[in-house]
Amino acid sequence: MVNRESPKTQKNRAILQIRAKTLGAARTWFNQNDFTEVQGPTIIPAVGDRPNCFPIKYFNKKAYLSGGLQPYSYAFLKIFEKIYTIAPTFRAEKLKTKRHLTEYWRIEAAASNFTLDQIMDAQENLLTHICQRLTENAASELKQLNRSPETLNSVTTPLTRLTYDQTIEILQKQGQNIQWGEQLTPEIENKLSLQFKQPFFITQFPLNFETFFHKSNPKKPELTLTADLIAPEGYGEIASSGEMITNKKILQRKMVQAKIDFKDQEWYLAFIKQDSNPHSAFAIGLERLIQWICKLENINQAIAFPRTYTNNYP
Amino acid sequence: MVNRESPKTQKNRAILQIRAKTLGAARTWFNQNDFTEVQGPTIIPAVGDRPNCFPIKYFNKKAYLSGGLQPYSYAFLKIFEKIYTIAPTFRAEKLKTKRHLTEYWRIEAAASNFTLDQIMDAQENLLTHICQRLTENAASELKQLNRSPETLNSVTTPLTRLTYDQTIEILQKQGQNIQWGEQLTPEIENKLSLQFKQPFFITQFPLNFETFFHKSNPKKPELTLTADLIAPEGYGEIASSGEMITNKKILQRKMVQAKIDFKDQEWYLAFIKQDSNPHSAFAIGLERLIQWICKLENINQAIAFPRTYTNNYP
Numbered sequence: 001m002v003n004r005e006s007p008k009t010q011k012n013r014a015i016l017q018i019r020a021k022t023l024g025a026a027r028t029w030f031n032q033n034d035f036t037e038v039q040g041p042t043i044i045p046a047v048g049d050r051p052n053c054f055p056i057k058y059f060n061k062k063a064y065l066s067g068g069l070q071p072y073s074y075a076f077l078k079i080f081e082k083i084y085t086i087a088p089t090f091r092a093e094k095l096k097t098k099r100h101l102t103e104y105w106r107i108e109a110a111a112s113n114f115t116l117d118q119i120m121d122a123q124e125n126l127l128t129h130i131c132q133r134l135t136e137n138a139a140s141e142l143k144q145l146n147r148s149p150e151t152l153n154s155v156t157t158p159l160t161r162l163t164y165d166q167t168i169e170i171l172q173k174q175g176q177n178i179q180w181g182e183q184l185t186p187e188i189e190n191k192l193s194l195q196f197k198q199p200f201f202i203t204q205f206p207l208n209f210e211t212f213f214h215k216s217n218p219k220k221p222e223l224t225l226t227a228d229l230i231a232p233e234g235y236g237e238i239a240s241s242g243e244m245i246t247n248k249k250i251l252q253r254k255m256v257q258a259k260i261d262f263k264d265q266e267w268y269l270a271f272i273k274q275d276s277n278p279h280s281a282f283a284i285g286l287e288r289l290i291q292w293i294c295k296l297e298n299i300n301q302a303i304a305f306p307r308t309y310t311n312n313y314p
Numbered sequence: 315m316v317n318r319e320s321p322k323t324q325k326n327r328a329i330l331q332i333r334a335k336t337l338g339a340a341r342t343w344f345n346q347n348d349f350t351e352v353q354g355p356t357i358i359p360a361v362g363d364r365p366n367c368f369p370i371k372y373f374n375k376k377a378y379l380s381g382g383l384q385p386y387s388y389a390f391l392k393i394f395e396k397i398y399t400i401a402p403t404f405r406a407e408k409l410k411t412k413r414h415l416t417e418y419w420r421i422e423a424a425a426s427n428f429t430l431d432q433i434m435d436a437q438e439n440l441l442t443h444i445c446q447r448l449t450e451n452a453a454s455e456l457k458q459l460n461r462s463p464e465t466l467n468s469v470t471t472p473l474t475r476l477t478y479d480q481t482i483e484i485l486q487k488q489g490q491n492i493q494w495g496e497q498l499t500p501e502i503e504n505k506l507s508l509q510f511k512q513p514f515f516i517t518q519f520p521l522n523f524e525t526f527f528h529k530s531n532p533k534k535p536e537l538t539l540t541a542d543l544i545a546p547e548g549y550g551e552i553a554s555s556g557e558m559i560t561n562k563k564i565l566q567r568k569m570v571q572a573k574i575d576f577k578d579q580e581w582y583l584a585f586i587k588q589d590s591n592p593h594s595a596f597a598i599g600l601e602r603l604i605q606w607i608c609k610l611e612n613i614n615q616a617i618a619f620p621r622t623y624t625n626n627y628p
Contacts, residue, residue, distance in 0.1 A: 303353070
């Protein structure tokens, strides 16, 4: 039967098989590490104006498609110490790139009392576990994609952790025209990642880079307790993480600064009710992870029925 | 810490814990039985008028929220023999019941060359596996809900399989005012299910009861090769299944008969491209399963953030 198939079908099967095995490995790791699986809602109330959310007509109301587990994660952490979810997530961004889907699957986790370092530990342990499992049980699929299982097998902890400050220094030394305080564009991140053989973290981005949800470094308040996980070989960001703000007053101040729609602020704070347990969280874009694992040119190869800004979806 | 918690929080935790363990057990069973995990799209094209689908504004287009894996399952079965997915699914029905959510999680599976009997075998083996696992690893949560683990432990194969014809006969003997050819309303199904201690199947519903997707019984063409799985103790339907029509011409004729919007017919048949592999499929409503397992009065207790026609969702 295999002989009658087109190479394209064989390649698709290998990618989807690796995708399934990646999800299986991720869940095994979460279970072994006492993360409870939860599901947040996909339909969320449209209380404020959120240009990056797809609007739904929910009977006579307007609603949005979820862009992630927050603030529902706060509620789950009141009853479980550590949680994870793997679910479709949406963003209505008009981007024509090879690494943005409008509907993507997100591996999201949150852990009570975890510091930034601990949530990075969790991510690198999870990632290493996935890579090890795929080396063992997806070697033939990887070979079909001309991907050496050795590349994944060589991923070992600890992963390199560069601070944003160090990253800027490195880039400047390499002649990159970038100043402290500027965003690392995907182009810069990808270029930097070409110099790495394993995934690595960039940590402590300046304030206002990330969402308003993240804590500041108490010793250097201009920096946030955040970390992006960057895939090597030119693939760029695959996960973001950080210590979350759990104090309602600080959250409110941050939302005002970030110019979040007032109605949204009100809803968000009412939802949280009281200060939450201290915790850190991370979110991995499944298709970005698969894109790197399988070394795919375009992220739309990492999902069976891709939705992007440009495609004519079936 | 537990002592300071309200009984409601404790109950919620037990339910969500059982939900997570049910999903874990289901995936283990699928993996052990060579079903490959896949993900269909959540955003689907709005080609025809589908009153039961929620419309989304997808940039400048109209789209719908998915109501299930079809016809995407046909495409997956071209590359995998057996598939499953566990994903949020949507229906825009204006129903005020204790067993309908507008957003629910669906455990859906399809298997090449499986007959109706084989797909029932699969469902009962999966269900028994879940019940056994929960008996072993969720006994304390079940007890917290005043649910005896023994109830689940006693679920054993084979489950009773009543044909629709037999069911009508039984109901008539019991003095129920129902004629052959009439639908089994949820009320009738629930009442019947009070007479059972274990889940059971009702099979071979008359034509036009189910969707146009199901094959007819070649020996009795007025009956379809379908089966509903009914939870006992008054809970009613938790899964539906059947042998799928895979011949494009027959599918087209059925769609015309079912008065499916013509544009939708055209899209559907174009998507399928050619006749598909013979297969059977089933879909379990996760929250309905949890509602029975946990003996919950209302289905909105089976999910953390329920969306129903009537609720004011947070």
